[in-house]
Amino acid sequence: MNFQMNDEQQMLADSARSFVRANSNVEKHRQNKQLVELDSATWQQFAELGWLAVPFEEKHGGLGLGVTETMVLLESLGEGLIMVPYIATVVMGGGFLRHAHELVQDEKIPALIEGKLQLAFAAEEYERVFSLENIAMAGEVQDNGIVLNGSKACVLNGDHADLLVVLVRTDGAVGDRHGLSLVLVEANAEGIERLPHRTVDGRQGAEVRFSNVRVPHEALIGELNLAADIAEGVLQEALLAISAECVGCLSVLLEQTVEYSKTRQQFGVPIGKFQTLQHRMTDMFIAMEQTRSLLLAATLKTTAGHKDAPRAVHAMKAQLGRAGRKIVQEAIQIHGGMGMTDEMAVGHYAKRVTAADGMFGNADRHLMAMAAAVS
Amino acid sequence: MDLQIAESEKFFRDEVRTFLAENLTDDIRRAGKLVTSVFSPVEEAMAWQKILHKQGWAAPHWPEAFGGTGWSVSQRAIFAEELVRAETPPLVPMGLLMCGPCLIGYGTEQQKAEYLPKILSGEHFWCQGYSEPGSGSDLASLKTFAEKDGDDYIINGTKIWTTYAHHANRMFALVRTKKDGKPQQGITFLLLDMKSAGITVEPIVGLDEVPEQCQVWFDNVRVPQANRVGQENDGWTVAKYLLMFERGGQAYAPGLNVLLEKIRVMAGKQQGTHGTLKDDPVWQYKMAALEADILALEFTEMRIKSALSSGKDPGALASMTKILGTELLQKATELRIETLGAQALIWQPQALVPGAEQPPLGPEYAMTGMPHYLNSRACSIYGGSNEVQRGIIAKAVLGL
Numbered sequence: 001m002n003f004q005m006n007d008e009q010q011m012l013a014d015s016a017r018s019f020v021r022a023n024s025n026v027e028k029h030r031q032n033k034q035l036v037e038l039d040s041a042t043w044q045q046f047a048e049l050g051w052l053a054v055p056f057e058e059k060h061g062g063l064g065l066g067v068t069e070t071m072v073l074l075e076s077l078g079e080g081l082i083m084v085p086y087i088a089t090v091v092m093g094g095g096f097l098r099h100a101h102e103l104v105q106d107e108k109i110p111a112l113i114e115g116k117l118q119l120a121f122a123a124e125e126y127e128r129v130f131s132l133e134n135i136a137m138a139g140e141v142q143d144n145g146i147v148l149n150g151s152k153a154c155v156l157n158g159d160h161a162d163l164l165v166v167l168v169r170t171d172g173a174v175g176d177r178h179g180l181s182l183v184l185v186e187a188n189a190e191g192i193e194r195l196p197h198r199t200v201d202g203r204q205g206a207e208v209r210f211s212n213v214r215v216p217h218e219a220l221i222g223e224l225n226l227a228a229d230i231a232e233g234v235l236q237e238a239l240l241a242i243s244a245e246c247v248g249c250l251s252v253l254l255e256q257t258v259e260y261s262k263t264r265q266q267f268g269v270p271i272g273k274f275q276t277l278q279h280r281m282t283d284m285f286i287a288m289e290q291t292r293s294l295l296l297a298a299t300l301k302t303t304a305g306h307k308d309a310p311r312a313v314h315a316m317k318a319q320l321g322r323a324g325r326k327i328v329q330e331a332i333q334i335h336g337g338m339g340m341t342d343e344m345a346v347g348h349y350a351k352r353v354t355a356a357d358g359m360f361g362n363a364d365r366h367l368m369a370m371a372a373a374v375s
Numbered sequence: 376m377d378l379q380i381a382e383s384e385k386f387f388r389d390e391v392r393t394f395l396a397e398n399l400t401d402d403i404r405r406a407g408k409l410v411t412s413v414f415s416p417v418e419e420a421m422a423w424q425k426i427l428h429k430q431g432w433a434a435p436h437w438p439e440a441f442g443g444t445g446w447s448v449s450q451r452a453i454f455a456e457e458l459v460r461a462e463t464p465p466l467v468p469m470g471l472l473m474c475g476p477c478l479i480g481y482g483t484e485q486q487k488a489e490y491l492p493k494i495l496s497g498e499h500f501w502c503q504g505y506s507e508p509g510s511g512s513d514l515a516s517l518k519t520f521a522e523k524d525g526d527d528y529i530i531n532g533t534k535i536w537t538t539y540a541h542h543a544n545r546m547f548a549l550v551r552t553k554k555d556g557k558p559q560q561g562i563t564f565l566l567l568d569m570k571s572a573g574i575t576v577e578p579i580v581g582l583d584e585v586p587e588q589c590q591v592w593f594d595n596v597r598v599p600q601a602n603r604v605g606q607e608n609d610g611w612t613v614a615k616y617l618l619m620f621e622r623g624g625q626a627y628a629p630g631l632n633v634l635l636e637k638i639r640v641m642a643g644k645q646q647g648t649h650g651t652l653k654d655d656p657v658w659q660y661k662m663a664a665l666e667a668d669i670l671a672l673e674f675t676e677m678r679i680k681s682a683l684s685s686g687k688d689p690g691a692l693a694s695m696t697k698i699l700g701t702e703l704l705q706k707a708t709e710l711r712i713e714t715l716g717a718q719a720l721i722w723q724p725q726a727l728v729p730g731a732e733q734p735p736l737g738p739e740y741a742m743t744g745m746p747h748y749l750n751s752r753a754c755s756i757y758g759g760s761n762e763v764q765r766g767i768i769a770k771a772v773l774g775l
């Protein structure tokens with residue numbers, strides 16, 4: 001066992017830290033109150049720093065690194081509240097591309113690494129509790145392709161994406177793992193309508209409507225009807241990335257709250273001198289450290305291909321949800337009225353962590369998934 | 376002890392329901408459904424107040440002589456409950472629930488005659504100048520200073536978290552008139568015209584991106600001494616009376632029950648692999664726990680009302696309902712965003728403005744979830760933070 005970073009990881013951590021020190025996005029979060037264009041300057045910088053290449057094979061121009069390196073990078077990005085769509089494009093989009101046809105990989109992965117391609121994973125549906133088995137949107141299999149009809153909700157980065165990875169039901173009934181297929185489709189294809197929206201955490205997404213969108217069989221990622229395992233694998237990497245980013249956010253929430261309690265004076269003393277607040281901030285600290293531990297557990301088990309890695313990922317996402325609630329709520333409460341303002345950074349970090357619980361199943365769903373897997 | 380409802384009360388409830396059915400306009404109803412705060416959209420709330428005022432129902436809890444209704448405590452509770460059930464936008468409380476009762480308790484005859492009718496009609500829109508940047512939980516440390524000059528005071532300083540100061544034309548404020556001695560004993564309660572020279576108002580954008588709060592600056596603002604309520608340096612007595620009212624004057628349970636019902640309906644629409652979310656045991660457990668807590672609160676609030684009816688002072692128990700009501704509201708809004716899942720992430724504050732032309736994305740019921748969750752984090756901070764309330768109970772009830 002060794003929890004020390006290797007040289008490569010340390011370099012990544014150092015370059016991410018120095019980027020974040022120079023580029024914290026808190027001010028941008030304050031300013032963005034309307035839909036905005038993708039921050040392509042920052043995205044190009046990511047490409048130049050090599051960060052878009054992290055999880056890809058060297059033959060495509062990648063660095064051949066894994067989820068541990070992604071964790072190192074995203075924790076820093078979380079500390080700076082950097083809002084580029086790294087998880088949507090690199091972790092999820094890239095994760096799916098690695099399972100696409102060889103020809104598609106050869107074309108798309110280098111473009112992604114160069115910063116010229118945005119992706120989004122269209123999975124969530126309105127009024128459906130998120131789980132893979134619960135996907136209902138239909139893809140009708142015909143001789144010359146698959147026809148998509150229906151709509152996908154809250155597609156993160158869906159507004160800026162060039163390519164969509166769409167999870168659809170091509171067979172079986174809701175509740176079945178069999179019958180799920182992944183389809184890669186141009187976001188501007190005929191029959192696709194995108195309705196962009198902001199998300200609570202200062203990012204953007206879209207509702208995506210499909211009306212008789214025809215895609216060839218070659219557009220499938222994985223086998224027809226057998227995409228559940230691929231989707232689950234990529235989702236687990238996405239959950240690891242979301243959690244890593246949020247651990248960065250949680251550490252800032254804790255640090256800023258403790259700092260505030262040392263400077264804010266009431267009744268003639270800094271409020272941090274009150275024992276009730278000391279104990280509550282101590283509990284915030286414990287909750288954050290436990291989240292960090294589960295992030296490490298889930299990441300290292302995934303890297304090692306451990307058989308209970310999926311279980312650790314569920315535990316981690318549940319912990320993020322529960323610890324996140326507690327830390328966010330206490331951070332706002334201890335900041336008092338200031339914590340409720342758009343002006344203070346704490347609220348923007350709080351929104352990111354709050355949003356994370358709602359992505360791809362909240363704490364309850366992941367605890368139930370653990371419970372169900374026992375029997 | 377029993378729960379029998381008198382015939383007269385049933386009749387009264389019907390009367391209120393009929394009135395609501397006949398008088399609520401579509402715009403007001405719509406605004407009521409879009410509320411994500413204890414503070415309503417101003418225009419619709421004031422339109423609704425005018426309708427209630429015409430009926431003589433704008434301030435049921437005031438004495439009849441000043442425009443109240445003369446209703447019993449139960450009747451007032453029924454009325455408040457029916458307003459909540461009909462999802463009417465809550466009336467803006469600073470005049471009707473805060474300044475008005477203060478003037479009735481401590482104002483001069485002239486002040487009552489001048490201000491009370493205008494509070495009822497809505498001609499005067501009040502804001503509350505209490506907190507300051509350095510004086511929140513420790514309110515008595517406030518520094519905004521009023522210096523005597525002839526028949527006036529001259530005020531300098533700043534107030535913060537002044538809800539709707541940017542809409543208000545009047546402010547009731549606590550100011551310091553004596554710098555030595557116990558801090559509580561040098562505070563005076565004043566009534567200000569917001570159009571006075573030297574007042575600057577700057578709205579503060581909240582987590583929900585709505586400018587609900589403000590900071591207000593006073594630069595040599597002249598206020599006639601005749602606008603003082605109570606004695607000079609005795610404003611703390613008036614303020615405490617008002618804070619009691621702010622804490623104990625409202626019932627949280629009826630609104631919470633309405634919110635739970637909405638969440639149940641939403642859960643019934645979220646399809647899972649085995650039925651809807653409403654059939655899910657984990658969701659059911661959370662809902663049942665909230666329901667049990669709210670039933671307890673409902674009866675705690677009724678015990679307080681019953682004490683009030685028999686002329687007893689519920690005292691520090693008002694702090695208890697403030698803690699319970701606000702924290703249960705926060706839990707309920709939390710269960711709502713959990714029920715909505717990713718749909719709660721879609722952020723479209725522009726669709727919450729009454730009269731918005733663009734239809735919201737996703738189910739309409741989902742769009743209030745996140746703004747309300749975020750906004751309700753303030754409930755345990757304002758009106759005396761819940762830490763302050765717990766301190767009051769520890770001291771006044773437990774004798775610690």
